Amino acid sequence: MKKQIKIAKSSGFCFGVKRAIELAEQIVSKNNKVYTFGPLIHNPQEVDRLEQENIKVIDDYSKIKNGVLVLRTHGIPLNIYDKLAKKKNLKILDATCPFVKRAQDIVKKLSDESEQIVIIGERTHPEVVALVSYGKGKCIVVEDMCDVKNVKKTDIIYVVSQTTQSPKKFKEIVNKISKISKIKIYNTICKATYDRQSAAEKLANKVDVMIVIGGKNSGNTRRLYQICSKITKTHHIENVDEIKGIWFKNKNIFGITAGASTPSWIISNVKRRMKEVLEIVNKKNKEKQK
Numbered sequence: 256m257k258k259q260i261k262i263a264k265s266s267g268f269c270f271g272v273k274r275a276i277e278l279a280e281q282i283v284s285k286n287n288k289v290y291t292f293g294p295l296i297h298n299p300q301e302v303d304r305l306e307q308e309n310i311k312v313i314d315d316y317s318k319i320k321n322g323v324l325v326l327r328t329h330g331i332p333l334n335i336y337d338k339l340a341k342k343k344n345l346k347i348l349d350a351t352c353p354f355v356k357r358a359q360d361i362v363k364k365l366s367d368e369s370e371q372i373v374i375i376g377e378r379t380h381p382e383v384v385a386l387v388s389y390g391k392g393k394c395i396v397v398e399d400m401c402d403v404k405n406v407k408k409t410d411i412i413y414v415v416s417q418t419t420q421s422p423k424k425f426k427e428i429v430n431k432i433s434k435i436s437k438i439k440i441y442n443t444i445c446k447a448t449y450d451r452q453s454a455a456e457k458l459a460n461k462v463d464v465m466i467v468i469g470g471k472n473s474g475n476t477r478r479l480y481q482i483c484s485k486i487t488k489t490h491h492i493e494n495v496d497e498i499k500g501i502w503f504k505n506k507n508i509f510g511i512t513a514g515a516s517t518p519s520w521i522i523s524n525v526k527r528r529m530k531e532v533l534e535i536v537n538k539k540n541k542e543k544q545k
């Protein structure tokens with residue numbers, strides 16, 4: 256059987272990531288002091304490329320006094336935003352994804368009218384850390400089923416999601432919470448997440464091996480890996496150098512997907528390398544059959 260590669264229908268850069276990179280690139284063409292507060296997106300290779308364009312990552316905002324500070328797609332905690340806004344010579348360029356912003360606005364509004372807001376997501380992920388900061392101390396983060404025990408019985412429990420949460424996991428946790436009290440759900444999972452996860456799941460069912468490309472620090476890429484690895488043999492790589500020839504042995508159909516923060520140039524490099532390896536293997540097989 257001829258070996259072949261299939262690409263997931265929806266993969267790679269999403270709207271929010273594209274927008275953040277475009278905003279940062281536009282501003283650096285007009286200003287020579289451009290910083291991002293933490294990595295702009297969760298992809299180390301793309302962040303390195305932006306550094307070469309003079310868009311520098313800083314972790315300690317107290318060290319910069321002037322220039323432009325670009326806020327990352329995941330958003331930043333409210334108290335830090337307020338401190339930054341007071342720096343007179345620092346221009347803030349907010350590249351928080353509008354879908355993340357929507358989730359922040361919901362948490363902020365709920366914090367005025369509710370006792371308890373449950374956020375389903377990864378506790379230490381920057382997006383969740385920022386979301387919690389909008390909740391005036393009323394947020395409880397539920398990362399897994401075992402955290403549901405921390406949810407208190409109140410008249411009504413409000414539930415919000417990390418934008419890149421797995422819809423399946425979100426539904427399972429919501430079902431469990433609904434047994435505690437009446438709940439009101441704000442499903443803030445973004446469409447890019449739905450599309451990438453369902454395309455990856457469909458493809459994983461049709462192939463022998465899946466390759467998931469994206470930052471090891473990228474939550475949405477890790478979830479693509481988790482989804483695919485439950486279905487078929489899956490490898491998570493950040494770049495082309497991690498591909499191993501052994502993965503192609505005795506396998507015929509290979510699938511590729513990529514997280515929402517994976518640039519097209521990395522995906523192209525991986526496709527090219529995989530094609531080269533497969534051509535060699537197909538050629539060898541043909542010779543054996545002669």
Ligand code: SF4
Binds near residue numbers: 272
């Ligand atoms: S994954 Fe969704 S929420 Fe996150 S940056 Fe992309 S579009 Fe925005």
